[in-house]
Amino acid sequence: MIDREKIRELERFATQIRLETMQAFRALGFGHVGGAMSIVETLAVLYGAVMKFDPKNPHWEHRDWLVMSKGHAGPALYAALALKGFFPASELLTLNQAKTRLPSHCDRNKTPGVDMTTGSLAQGMSTALGVALGHRLSGQKNYTYLILGDGECDEGQVWEGALFAGHRRLSNLIAFIDYNKKQLDGYTSDICELGDLAGKFAQFNWFAQDIAGDNIGQIYAAIEKAKAQQERPSMIVLNTVKGKGCTFAEKTLLNHHMTFTREQADEAIAVLEAELKGGATQ
Amino acid sequence: MTILLAKENVEEKVAMRDAYCQTLIELAEKDDRIVALDADLMNSMGMVPFQKKYPERMFNCGIQEANMIGVAAGLSATGKVPYAHSFATFATRRCLDQVFMSAAYAKLNVRIIGSDPGVTASFNGGTHMPFEDLGIMRGIPEITVLEPTDSIMIRDLVKQLADAYGVFYVRLLRRNAIKIYEEGSRFEIGKAVQLREGKDATILATGLCVAESLEAAKILAARGISVRVLNVFTLKPIDREAVIRCAAETGAMVTAENHNIINGLGSAVAEVLVENIPVPMERIGVQDLFGEVGPIAYLKERFELTAADIVKRVEKAIARKPQAKAKTPRRRAAKAAATNTK
Numbered sequence: 001m002i003d004r005e006k007i008r009e010l011e012r013f014a015t016q017i018r019l020e021t022m023q024a025f026r027a028l029g030f031g032h033v034g035g036a037m038s039i040v041e042t043l044a045v046l047y048g049a050v051m052k053f054d055p056k057n058p059h060w061e062h063r064d065w066l067v068m069s070k071g072h073a074g075p076a077l078y079a080a081l082a083l084k085g086f087f088p089a090s091e092l093l094t095l096n097q098a099k100t101r102l103p104s105h106c107d108r109n110k111t112p113g114v115d116m117t118t119g120s121l122a123q124g125m126s127t128a129l130g131v132a133l134g135h136r137l138s139g140q141k142n143y144t145y146l147i148l149g150d151g152e153c154d155e156g157q158v159w160e161g162a163l164f165a166g167h168r169r170l171s172n173l174i175a176f177i178d179y180n181k182k183q184l185d186g187y188t189s190d191i192c193e194l195g196d197l198a199g200k201f202a203q204f205n206w207f208a209q210d211i212a213g214d215n216i217g218q219i220y221a222a223i224e225k226a227k228a229q230q231e232r233p234s235m236i237v238l239n240t241v242k243g244k245g246c247t248f249a250e251k252t253l254l255n256h257h258m259t260f261t262r263e264q265a266d267e268a269i270a271v272l273e274a275e276l277k278g279g280a281t282q
Numbered sequence: 283m284t285i286l287l288a289k290e291n292v293e294e295k296v297a298m299r300d301a302y303c304q305t306l307i308e309l310a311e312k313d314d315r316i317v318a319l320d321a322d323l324m325n326s327m328g329m330v331p332f333q334k335k336y337p338e339r340m341f342n343c344g345i346q347e348a349n350m351i352g353v354a355a356g357l358s359a360t361g362k363v364p365y366a367h368s369f370a371t372f373a374t375r376r377c378l379d380q381v382f383m384s385a386a387y388a389k390l391n392v393r394i395i396g397s398d399p400g401v402t403a404s405f406n407g408g409t410h411m412p413f414e415d416l417g418i419m420r421g422i423p424e425i426t427v428l429e430p431t432d433s434i435m436i437r438d439l440v441k442q443l444a445d446a447y448g449v450f451y452v453r454l455l456r457r458n459a460i461k462i463y464e465e466g467s468r469f470e471i472g473k474a475v476q477l478r479e480g481k482d483a484t485i486l487a488t489g490l491c492v493a494e495s496l497e498a499a500k501i502l503a504a505r506g507i508s509v510r511v512l513n514v515f516t517l518k519p520i521d522r523e524a525v526i527r528c529a530a531e532t533g534a535m536v537t538a539e540n541h542n543i544i545n546g547l548g549s550a551v552a553e554v555l556v557e558n559i560p561v562p563m564e565r566i567g568v569q570d571l572f573g574e575v576g577p578i579a580y581l582k583e584r585f586e587l588t589a590a591d592i593v594k595r596v597e598k599a600i601a602r603k604p605q606a607k608a609k610t611p612r613r614r615a616a617k618a619a620a621t622n623t624k
Contacts, residue, residue, distance in 0.1 A: 116356075138360065156348070157349055161352070
């Protein structure tokens with residue numbers, strides 16, 4: 001368990017990630033806002049309290065790995081990495097610019113701290129399994145974390161990987177699904193019903209949990225539980241809100257990739273800045 | 283590169299798959315990075331000896347080619363050296379996006395083995411008969427595309443790939459090949475191997491068309507036509523220097539492959555010729571058709587991959603040479619010789 005103070009610290013880190021991500025989006029006037037915002041609390045817990053890493057040595061062999069299979073959430077990951085010192089936060093404003101190290105989708109060859117190239121959905125599932133398998137084969141004790149989108153689970157490859165990992169009892173893999181209930185074209189329930197994702201993964205021989213995905217305490221506790229068992233790969237289904245914490249995105253139905261006005265971005269950023277200030281005075 | 287040519291081109295005693303498996307075992311003994319993956323075709327590929335010796339390093343993924351390629355890419359990210367096999371159809375068509383993004387775009391280190399090339403899919407029929415795999419893979423940037431010719435070559439290439447880095451597609455016959463090389467041969471990836479000297483035309487051949495081309499060259503020699511034969515086992519990067527040199531020296535080019543003439547060796551050679559030294563060129567290969575079921579001998583005839591087919595195309599290419607059009611004595615002599623042997 002973590003104490004209230006640590007939870008408050010991680011909540012603050014989450015707000016900082018949101019703020020940095022929104023500032024990068026504001027510079028462009030467009031972006032994958034919805035899915036970047038909904039995964040922020042999980043990134044805050046992973047990079048703020050759980051994962052082993054060394055920002056000065058991003059390829060440190062004993063580090064924990066993160067595969068952001070929903071590669072379009074790269075901008076939120078970049079913000080977390082910058083805030084942890086992998087590269088200067090000022091670089092976040094180069095998002096998607098010519099010759100940037102921060103492309104819209106994650107690229108292991110470009111960004112310090114990004115462990116796997118992703119973007120074509122579901123492929124991070126398999127590459128994460130390979131990483132976990134490789135570490136197990138080498139007797140390494142580190143964990144591989146994997147973040148999938150909910151719409152991504154429409155892809156057959158996710159379920160190939162689910163079978164594979166369950167069969168091989170890859171307990172050094174801890175996966176999340178950002179179940180924000182929306183995909184590019186609308187609600188997942190209207191397009192391709194996903195139903196009880198935790199139940200499905202449990203059927204595939206995973207240790208599955210279903211939690212409030214924007215609750216820092218629950219995310220941390222779920223990871224602790226996942227590590228406490230050494231039998232199966234873990235799936236933590238995060239019930240989240242697409243666009244969470246971004247005033248204009250939360251209100252928009254189709255918020256997977258969106259354009260917005262400078263005023264909308266300014267307003268969203270002002271709210272986040274006020275949140276941070278409020279946190280500081282508490 | 284050290285090339286020792288076999289005195290006789292006869293069927294080898296060892297199957298290609300067994301040479302492959304044995305070489306992987308030898309590599310794995312010395313190198314704990316070596317791992318093998320398969321998608322429920324381990325028995326077909328003869329990988330059981332590897333699995334028995336290294337059960338923890340053989341990952342049979344089940345019938346999941348897409349997942350297999352991603353797992354292989356992930357394994358390589360942790361320093362392992364994966365060799366992933368399926369039938370060539372499934373190792374390319376079925377998981378192209380995974381080969382593209384998880385392996386190649388991500389600049390990871392994966393060897394993909396696609397077995398049963400072209401007509402050698404034989405009794406599995408058209409659904410399993412890859413005439414497009416080389417072309418599919420050739421379109422991916424930075425990938426290396428290889429088609430080993432016999433067991434001596436596959437042994438050497440599998441060993442070389444252990445210490446190479448990148449994405450490699452190896453198109454592999456599972457059965458016994460016709461012997462082209464002798465023990466001790468060392469090949470250089472990207473360098474074509476000249477098997478026979480000649481001055482009237484050049485045949486650039488790969489896979490089972492190599493032996494057919496040597497046979498065709500013998501038939502043509504009896505007709506007074508001198509044909510050079512090269513084994514172009516690396517489709518990508520294509521040996522530009524050899525293609526240009528042979529075109530300059532012989533003036534007529536014929537490619538021969540157990541693959542669609544579109545996107546394969548014929549296309550690769552044509553691209554080099556047209557940009558550098560356009561000369562008459564003919565392409566032996568499958569003329570943009572789907573495969574079908576049947577014995578290999580029937581399929582070779584059906585898809586015009588035999589020595590006799592190659593002979594006809596070489597004669598056609600030579601006839602298209604500018605000096606031939608000017609009705610040089612050589613052409614008439616060749617024509618006379620051809621008529622005499624009928």
